[in-house]
Amino acid sequence: MREKATTLYLGPQHPGITGNMMIKLKVEGDTVVKAETHVGYLHRGFEKLMERRNWLQSFTIVCRICVPEPDPNELNYSRAVEEIEGREVPERAQWIRTMMMELSRMATYLLWFGGQNGSAGLYTMPQWSVGDRDYILDLFEELTGGRVYHMYIWPGGVRRDLPEGFTDRVLQTMDYLEKRLKQYDELMFANTVFQKRAQGVGWIDPAKAIEWGVVGPPLRAAGFKSDVRIDDPYLKYDELDFEVPTQTSSDVWGRALVRRAEFEQSISMVRQCIEKMPKGEVYNKIPNPMKWTVPAGDAYVKAESARGEFGYYVVSDGSNKPRRVHVKGPAYVHGVTLLENLLVGANIADVSFIMNSLGTCPPEIER
């Protein structure tokens, strides 16, 4: 007997997701037959705000675009401005930026570990991983003064050099997290409940993945060795020794394994950064910010965030304010067209589980 379809409004709050968006589901029994993403709960108009602020004032708000991972915003904005201006960034600053990006990736993955398990009803993992994330936030606080929003990577370099003994504390944190990973394996990956929930769920067709705009861990879980750090190298990634882990199952399980493997790579990259970092200047000073104009031009820059390719399209008309700053987060595709497609045929209980595995982040969908 065919069940009668009913409409279910899911959200705007979701377990494990930072930000708000609503999914309108048409369900038969507990199977989804149609899904529509509705955003609009979180529009803050950053892109409009930046048209009325000067280049440095705009920088102070870009990090707020994505709450769980603000650093790629700072980096992309700075790199775009530097590219239009032709401003050189000191060698040491580039190494510090690389280290920051990897620390930020780890902090995001720790939050994600918690979110992914939380959306399956496994609540020990969030307690552990969010607690461990705080050790990385402690480092951020010491370095930048802020735990979540750093405003540290700015046009011309970074705001200040590393404090004394900072690298030792980073290395100690890395040792701790490396040990913790083994416990995570037991709690998360060896957990039968997690395995049963994750395997075969939220399958993305690898033949269509690139065309559909899938990026980051979901694309790597579909078997593609695709990573902006390798394909369009920036900062010091071409001087680092790292691997791009892939999986072939293309489901939630595969994406979890990819993130787990990347976490290890990030630990190794942070260690390499500290080892290879030269001494020297960290900031190529910009002119008086009130009078600072950027020559007319445009740039599209992208970085590999924890959720995938994170792009910034920045246009300058030669004045002291940006003409246009357009942010493209991976969730713009993952959370809308891809999610709407993946949810068809899924169980209601798996909706937020699948959403989490794609790294959906509503704040970057509507900015």
Next chain:
Amino acid sequence: MTDNKLEKEQKVVKHLEETFQNLTGKVVRERRVTVAVEKELIPSVLSYAKNQLGYIHFSHMSCVDWIEDEHFELVYILWSPEDKVQLLIKTLINRENPEIDNVDMIWRQANTYEREIREMYGIQFKGLVGREEFILEDWEGMPPMRRDFDTAEYIKEAYFGRPGREDAGNVREEIVKRSGEEIPDFAKKYSRD
């Protein structure tokens, strides 16, 4: 040496210039190519880039309002995973009655970008099927991302102050009035009056 390095990029420009009339291309730097085309050619150029040149990944789509020149600039940003080149395809459309072909049959995720641009700039995409509203709900009047949209005026109309905070518009003057101090010279230039 430099020529060799930009070989892939120059090949793309050459391919596109030979295939389409009135198309001009430029190699910006390594892995970045920009081409400018007429708006009528957009679907053809995009599908040619996707199917013949390997630009299968649709990275981004943006819109810039050049109000002083009376046009919008649409930018389609594609990526070739094989060549590892980012291709920016730009076109200009008139600000009066802006209209362009929809391309979501080439990449379905373009649908989201087009819905947002329709809402924020008021550009109509011919044949775009999709829910009317994306971010803004029940929006009437000028699309908010246009340069001539008056943000301050909108705030005045849409929001109201909290009772007892009528002085909020003139905080500095109000403080001066209450304490009897003068505004220091250096701060006067930031004063609202």
